[in-house]
Amino acid sequence: MSEPEPPNMLCMEVWGGNNPVSSSVELGGLEAWVFSKPYAEAHRGGDVYYLSSCATGRITRILLADVAGHGQAVASTAADLRTLMRRFVNRLDQAEFVRLLNKQFAEMSKAGTFATAIVTTFFAPSRRLTICNAGHPRPLLYRASQEQWHLLSRDGESTEAKVCNLPLGVFDFVEYEHFDVELQLGDRLVTYSDALIESRDADGEMLGEEGLLRIVRLLGDVPSQMLTETLLSEISSRYPENLSDDDVTVLVVRANGSKPDLPLRQKLNSLFRFLGLLIRSPRPGAERAPFPDWNLANLGGAIFPVLARRWRARKS
DSSP states (O other): OOOOOOSBOOTTEEEEESSOEEEEEEETTEEEEEEEEOGGGOSSOSEEEEEEEOTTSOEEEEEEEEESSOGGGGHHHHHHHHHHHHHTTTOSOOHHHHHHHHHHHHHHGGGTOOEEEEEEEEETTTTEEEEEEEBOOOOEEEETTTTEEEEEETTEEOOSOOOOBOOBTSSSOOOOOOEEEEOOTTOEEEEEOTTTTTSBOTTSOBOHHHHHHHHHHHHOSOOHHHHHHHHHHHHHTTSTTTTSSSOEEEEEEEEOOOOOOOOHHHHHHHHHHHHHHHHHTTSTTOOOOOOOOSSIIIIITTTOHHHHHHHHHHHO
């Protein structure tokens, strides 16, 4: 049932959906492991996941959305999110992407459709990860240098409860907060759907974020490729009904320090793909061309990497 995907994301590629999957993906500066299991073994679920890579392989965007509803009812939403991901595939700044994401769900909220979501954007030259949380459970962050797991919030690694941004679609106009962390070699980020924190411990109490943090700290430094399976197995063993009444999705990314080194053929293919979208974009209903940010870090840094490094120094 899993959707096959290449071991390396291609230029200007968007991959994902709301179907069952258990796979790994190579990205610029990152490795990713994606697991998604819809409720009741359905072909499609309410959890929507997408990964994208820009034309130069330096910008990776990851979206995990928990959409109200299940199965085929979410299919059109997933298709719309893919189109939106493609439109912003070359953008380093994710703020406009999140605003349009919220606007789309605000229009859908009239029919009772809303979503929580985590949007992250990783810039390989600076190892800077930008996070926006729209009412979703907080990600887990593993710092390799400390050999310690944390709950990630705006103030960095924090175990204190924080007020999260509202779910998507509650209000038309919401200024969602974005914050940055720098990933060092071996650091890992885990985003997940709420089935994990709504599971119960052996005493019948709901795990919540703190309970999930306690479990991953007990598990320790599990290899990335085994982390999802080990974590879900541990949660399932604690209470009979755990992870059986909802969609289950876990995305694990690990900073591996690899530098995007795309062959000339891929670079030319991405250029021709962009030009084709640009030519077709004036047509009614056509997909918009994925223009990059007009700033030195993104546009200039693609040609002169030193500009990207200077952006990293300025952000630090």
